Amino acid sequence: MRTRSALAAAAAALAAATCLTPATTAAAASGQPYAHAHACSSSVRIEGFSDALDKKTFQGAFVGNLSALAAGEDGTVAALSDRSQLFSLDVRHKGHGAPSATPVRVTDLADEKGGPLDSEGLAVDRDGTRLVTSETEPSVRRYDRDGKLLGRLPVPAALRVAPAGRAAPNQTFEGLTLQPGGRTLIASMEQSLAGDGRDAAGRPLVRLQSWQRHGGQEFALGPQYAYPADEGLGVAEITAAGDGRLLVLERGFTAGTGNTVRLYLADPRRASDVTAVTNLPGGAAVRPAGKRLLADLGACPSLGAAARQPQRNPLLDNIEGLAVTKRSGGVLRLLLVSDDNQNPVQTTRLYALTVRLPRP
Template sequence: MRTRPLLAAATAALAAATCLTTTGAGPAQAHASTRACSPSVRIDGFSDGLDKTTFQGSLVGNLSALAVDGDGTVAAVSDRSQLFSFDVRRQGGRAPSATPVRAVGLADEKGGPLDSEGLVVDRDGTRLVTSETEPSVRRYDRDGRLLGRLPVPEALRVAPAGRAAPNQTFEGLTLQPGGRTLIASMEQALAGDGQDTAGRPLVRLQTWQRHGRQEFAAGPQYAYPAEKGLGVAEITAAGDGRLLVLERGFTAGFGNTVRLYLADPRGASDVSAVTNLPGGPHVRPVRKTLLADVGACPSLGATARQPQPNPLLDNIEGLAVTERNGGFLRLLLVSDDNQNPAQVTRLYALTVRLPRP
């Protein structure tokens, strides 16, 4: 999604989001209300145009993360060791459309495949990519050449090396404004970690602090309360120190649950030295606020190939902020089709009005 559209068009669209719950105030407000997912979130459109397509011999699917690149294109990582670039635009200012413009392969130090799940485009164009196999965070250049690897605390490694369950590790990755703090989110809790006072499992967020141009050292950890039955699928910086957190779950015969939260790690306790969460009454977990249940969005004519509480839903895993305008954000989301004919690669465009800190 080009990040510098005409200001007038962007301002008009974002202004309409202020009227998500307004009724009887005119055509623009009524239109916004019909697309409201919650008082804070509106769905602008969706597209299935990438579903089951190929580009330069690579399947365009299994997409797990999105990040806006410096040239205005959108980078996307597949959990099948592919890194794509898309030219993403909004059709009629609403539904997103994406055209692949680049694809490169990724590999580990031995040339093996990655289960790549999180993605950040650093300020110099370097790609930071998580793999939930070990887990790991590796650095690649634009051509997919491996540049290095960040240190990971032992407890976060998959058992028996650590306390994490297989395929439940670094699912999300984001870089805070200023580029000094990198954050990865575990998908599920570590063995031995417990719940908060509301019975929600506590999932760890791991940070790294930048020293110099490229060096990252492991920093504080925070405890994030995920909802029962859901895992942390993605995190991205909101731009003011807070985080957008995508929680997702799946129940056979029912379908997906996808919720968008606003989380604030500021004021949370560093739990890197806490062996078992919650760690006592003095430990403060991350505070979070529900922005929207995506299942409450209007379906906009979407269809589903398997049972879903809302046919708009699928296995949504990727999330990126494509525009910021004051307290409003435009988001691009993508679903991972798992290379499954019963699932779909779908792009979603949302507008979010952030509550005041």
């Protein structure tokens, strides 16, 4: 999402370029919290960060405005700019710590008329097809590796930007992920629709839209779920945890204080289908997706990071994207990236995290 304030975009890392230590895996198996100098919480630790991409160019393209990441089928990491460009990154790690990334390819994207996208969400299909959201309509389009437009998925009318629907401009499809097996695609709205309310705890309800396919068929509209976002935060990204649950990145910005970025684990598997519910919460029978806080990233050690504007933790910036790059025994390796909005007081920053998933 493009904003005038410093927020953050997430990035994914190369699965082959990192490993999980035996101690990490043993901690997950034993259920013990991390006893580690880099711990952000009992479930999350930060391995390192890198600002090497900040304010760089590649083949004449500005390597910034990054809003999403996804592990590519060719061993690279796909990084989506919200200015209609898709980068391929060679991502590596210094030992078990800080990530580094080198652009190796850039592809231009466009809509059906050759116009630009407000491209925010990204998923890479098994055949290398890129699924890309735009906040403008909103939309989900399919592109081949070379950026050729292949098609467009259906979107419920209520999710469209007003007056066509009930969504606010720049508050629509911010996150996108494919569940394991590639049969279920899920997009997350950033904020609530007009007319939607709050859950019993007073949290604003945001909609998650799914699509499903069987065999070689195209994606068709699937169930829609309600997700309770924290007050003052929006859903910046979602990604599949690998077991049916979702990692959800919530993010907000307060002038003079900086960013708030929280990582949650959500479970839509027992949530109600709210497709036919005009106004959430929709009564006692409607069950939103449950969620569990994994870490407030403001509690991570700063690791010597510097911020160009006020931040409660100088490590933070406008984090918008994340991707899972390795799974091992309930332990995930993540890469995140921040969106610098091509703003001199913001930073394009990569973060490497290790997350121990709580048992379902």
